[in-house]
Amino acid sequence: MSRSRLVLGLVLLLAIAALAAFPAMADRFYLQLVSKIMIMAIFAMSLNLLVGCTGLVSLGHAVFFGLGAYTLMVMSPPDEAASLWLSLPAALAVAGLAALLIGFLVLRSSGVYFIMVTLAFTQMFFYYVTGSKALGGSDGAYIYVKPDAMVLGVTPFSLADRVQFYYVVLLLMAATYLLLRIVLRSPFGHAIQGIRVNERRMRSLGFPTFRYKLASFVIAGTLAGLAGYFDAAQFGFVSPDLFGWRQSGIALMMVILGGMGTLYGPILGAFALVLLQEFLMDQTKHWLLPMGLFIMLAVLALPDGLGGLPGQLRTARRRLAVRRA
Amino acid sequence: MPEPVLRIERLSKHFGGLAAVSDVSLDLHAGGVHAVIGPNGAGKTTLINLLSGDLKPSGGSVLFEGWEIAGLAPDRIARRGIARSYQKTNFFPGFTVFENCRLAAQARLDSAMHFFRPAYAYGDINAAAERALALAGLESRAGAVALTLSHGEQRQLEIAMTLATSPKVLLLDEPLAGMGAEESARMVALIGRLAAEHAVILVEHDMDAVFSVASVLTVMVNGRVLESGAPDAIRRSKAVQEAYLGAAEDAA
Amino acid sequence: MSDSVIFFLIQVLNGVQYGLLLFLVASGLTLIFGIMGIINLAHGSFYMLGAYLAFYFAAHTGSLWLAVLIAVPLAVLLGLVLEGVLFRFLYKRDHLYQVLLTYGLILAFEETRSILFGDDVHGVAVPGFLDFSVRLTGTLSYPAYRLFMSAVCLAVAGGLYLFIQRTRAGMAIRAGSVNREMVQSLGIDIGLVYRLVFALGVALAAFAGMIAAPVASVFPGMGNQILIISFVVVVIGGIGSIKGAFWGALLVGLADTFGQVLAPQIAGMTVYLLMAAVLLWRPSGLFGRAA
Numbered sequence: 044m045s046r047s048r049l050v051l052g053l054v055l056l057l058a059i060a061a062l063a064a065f066p067a068m069a070d071r072f073y074l075q076l077v078s079k080i081m082i083m084a085i086f087a088m089s090l091n092l093l094v095g096c097t098g099l100v101s102l103g104h105a106v107f108f109g110l111g112a113y114t115l116m117v118m119s120p121p122d123e124a125a126s127l128w129l130s131l132p133a134a135l136a137v138a139g140l141a142a143l144l145i146g147f148l149v150l151r152s153s154g155v156y157f158i159m160v161t162l163a164f165t166q167m168f169f170y171y172v173t174g175s176k177a178l179g180g181s182d183g184a185y186i187y188v189k190p191d192a193m194v195l196g197v198t199p200f201s202l203a204d205r206v207q208f209y210y211v212v213l214l215l216m217a218a219t220y221l222l223l224r225i226v227l228r229s230p231f232g233h234a235i236q237g238i239r240v241n242e243r244r245m246r247s248l249g250f251p252t253f254r255y256k257l258a259s260f261v262i263a264g265t266l267a268g269l270a271g272y273f274d275a276a277q278f279g280f281v282s283p284d285l286f287g288w289r290q291s292g293i294a295l296m297m298v299i300l301g302g303m304g305t306l307y308g309p310i311l312g313a314f315a316l317v318l319l320q321e322f323l324m325d326q327t328k329h330w331l332l333p334m335g336l337f338i339m340l341a342v343l344a345l346p347d348g349l350g351g352l353p354g355q356l357r358t359a360r361r362r363l364a365v366r367r368a
Numbered sequence: 369m370p371e372p373v374l375r376i377e378r379l380s381k382h383f384g385g386l387a388a389v390s391d392v393s394l395d396l397h398a399g400g401v402h403a404v405i406g407p408n409g410a411g412k413t414t415l416i417n418l419l420s421g422d423l424k425p426s427g428g429s430v431l432f433e434g435w436e437i438a439g440l441a442p443d444r445i446a447r448r449g450i451a452r453s454y455q456k457t458n459f460f461p462g463f464t465v466f467e468n469c470r471l472a473a474q475a476r477l478d479s480a481m482h483f484f485r486p487a488y489a490y491g492d493i494n495a496a497a498e499r500a501l502a503l504a505g506l507e508s509r510a511g512a513v514a515l516t517l518s519h520g521e522q523r524q525l526e527i528a529m530t531l532a533t534s535p536k537v538l539l540l541d542e543p544l545a546g547m548g549a550e551e552s553a554r555m556v557a558l559i560g561r562l563a564a565e566h567a568v569i570l571v572e573h574d575m576d577a578v579f580s581v582a583s584v585l586t587v588m589v590n591g592r593v594l595e596s597g598a599p600d601a602i603r604r605s606k607a608v609q610e611a612y613l614g615a616a617e618d619a620a
Numbered sequence: 621m622s623d624s625v626i627f628f629l630i631q632v633l634n635g636v637q638y639g640l641l642l643f644l645v646a647s648g649l650t651l652i653f654g655i656m657g658i659i660n661l662a663h664g665s666f667y668m669l670g671a672y673l674a675f676y677f678a679a680h681t682g683s684l685w686l687a688v689l690i691a692v693p694l695a696v697l698l699g700l701v702l703e704g705v706l707f708r709f710l711y712k713r714d715h716l717y718q719v720l721l722t723y724g725l726i727l728a729f730e731e732t733r734s735i736l737f738g739d740d741v742h743g744v745a746v747p748g749f750l751d752f753s754v755r756l757t758g759t760l761s762y763p764a765y766r767l768f769m770s771a772v773c774l775a776v777a778g779g780l781y782l783f784i785q786r787t788r789a790g791m792a793i794r795a796g797s798v799n800r801e802m803v804q805s806l807g808i809d810i811g812l813v814y815r816l817v818f819a820l821g822v823a824l825a826a827f828a829g830m831i832a833a834p835v836a837s838v839f840p841g842m843g844n845q846i847l848i849i850s851f852v853v854v855v856i857g858g859i860g861s862i863k864g865a866f867w868g869a870l871l872v873g874l875a876d877t878f879g880q881v882l883a884p885q886i887a888g889m890t891v892y893l894l895m896a897a898v899l900l901w902r903p904s905g906l907f908g909r910a911a
Contacts, residue, residue: 094716100715100716100719148896148900149899151899151900151903152899152903152904153903154715155653155659155715155855155859156855156859156899156903156904156905156908158659158715158719159851159852159855159895159899160855160895160896160899162848162851163852163892163895163896163899164892164896166848166888166889166892167889167892167893167896169888170886170887170888170889170892171886171889173888174885174886174887174888174889225483225484225486226483226484228486228487229482229483229484229485229486229487230474230477230482230485230487230490230493231480231481231482231483232483232487233467233470233471233474233487234471234474234480237460237463237471240460240461240462240463241458241459241460243458244454244458244459244460245443245475246441246442246443246446247420247421247422247442247443247446247451247452247458248443248446248451248471248472248475248529248533249443249446249447249451249475249476249533250443250474250475250480251443251480252443254480255480258480258481288848292723295716295719295720296720296723299716299717299720300720303716329731329734329735330731331727331728331730331731332727332728332731332732332735334724334727335723335724335725335726335727335728335729335730335731336724336728337724338720338721338723338724338727339706339721339724339725339728342717342720342721342724343709343721346713346717
């Protein structure tokens, strides 16, 4: 047991080291790509808290991603930088508050109905923003200057510098991972996992499960807002697509592909999906076809996602050993 | 005679035209096992479900320490101090035995918002879980994954989880279900020990177990109470023999 | 009759026609989900498939009816192949995997369509003998084809009702949704029931796409559009309930139509607002069993 944990810890450390060393050898394109992947990894990890840990399959997670992005846009004047220290907390607050309100409404439903009502909200936001001239409508809106990290006259880092942006995002991804680890080990974390496995028993033990689910929803939504904020900061552009079901679906795919049984699974999923997309897009204009086939294959062959692959291999090896014996 | 811990008055539950439980009244006192027996379909499990909040009653009242609890949600009833065990083992298969109990003990925490300290650092909860495991006789299996337990051990875990919530009232729904002779004897001894500190309602089919541990018996037939009283009186009662015990002896 | 009343009546007719069309698609979806327990995101792709097949065969044979006659069996065949190769692995799986697998299927479908038929928008001609307007009142005229569409959809709805409620196959289907094991122990091959239900669902969706083609045209993304709306219908009506799908479809059809004309700024949102409202009032849909 502890041997595999040691291996895991080592692999994670190596991965962080590799990511930290990456800017030294990567060109501009790949630097931006990996930054984007890490932002999506934060998004996917936040959804995993809902789906993998609490057992709430939400197709509406993009709402909070979009809110984080659009808050930055709204707070960014056309030719100046918004203050990071004002706009980021604002984005998190908006996403978190929205999660509180929406969660309060949707968590009354369960099962497929829950999936659908979250889908309803994500589509509502999509259509609302599309129809809103103030927010740029279907054309979207630009953020011309990246947020400024100046505080008390000192600028500790500049998000306009690609390498520094990369490191900020890497730090945030690591911090998100650590935060989720801490939360999952806490009584709260154990409780939501209990809810995922057997909500009825949790209630009969005395847990007010609605409160737990709502808290999970709010934490996940706030983290999604964080991802959305930096997505907008990176590309300087927001559009209603950030709110729609496709964006929600992408996050869900990353979580499932990466495997819901682990915390690092969604990170794997994010890397796998985006890198695969880049690779396929280079090969053919009809890249969605092999992408679709890959997804189907992955679902059939990897019931626990990529993160569950070690476990699957272990079980397969054990079975082989038993057969040979 | 001290006040009953639980006073059930004219409790009923209808499903459409079917009266699963009708006009049931019962007093539960602390420090003894009150067994509820009856043939299949008598409404015993429905009664437990009504008391635990898993079902909402159609009529009647349930007073727990003077407070009306009929119709409350299961988690509110549980927090008041009434815990139930399930006939079909109802736990968290992937967690270890200890984790199952600790999770149950966590229900006693004042709030849900404990995000940062790891669960194993909560001394009170750990102690409650260990106590429950010791009472149920499962300390040696604390680290085993619940799914790998034998059937008898799983039934023990079911009880341990109920105990970990430090309840005042225990509603035990057929705890001996599917157990062999030796395991049953252990479980009966456990139930006897529990009666000292809790008020226990026991639903069971195993008559030997019931008569060896119960201090009061209530016989239910077709959703109603047929008779209620001390074990000897029930054993001698002609009505009960006809309705139930006779049939059981024929079958045995 | 005053202009506004005429306007109102036309919108009602439009709403009902759209709703009835939605019912065809949604009923297939609710059957597949209610009975087989499978969330099929690719259901809209069958609608699209029907439309493209209709376009293709109509262009080659000059007749929409011939196209329908050829295309429906083709669509059903494809559906059965997919069921055998893909969907049968989903019966026991989590909803999550079904969602993901069928999402991959959508991507594959869309791209294949793009490769085979290109990305242009196509039109299908309204069959000649239906290409006129019916005079309903002094000043109110309404396209005959649309009335015909509504009539056909109603007929199919009626046929579906009779099939499910009055035939032995229908009874097997209803039983299968409630208790799979019992149906099997009665000697009925549940696999066969599932294949039948799936084929039925595909046929309904494809047929809907075909008859809608002259009115809605044939374009990329039409599958996704109708899919989401159909899901909304299924959820509003209650999963597994054909009756729910019927009333849900009419509600959605009317809400969407009136939403488009009365409040174009929030046009797209009306349907979702309706669904959110229904679910907040009845968390399991209008006629659904609690999850």
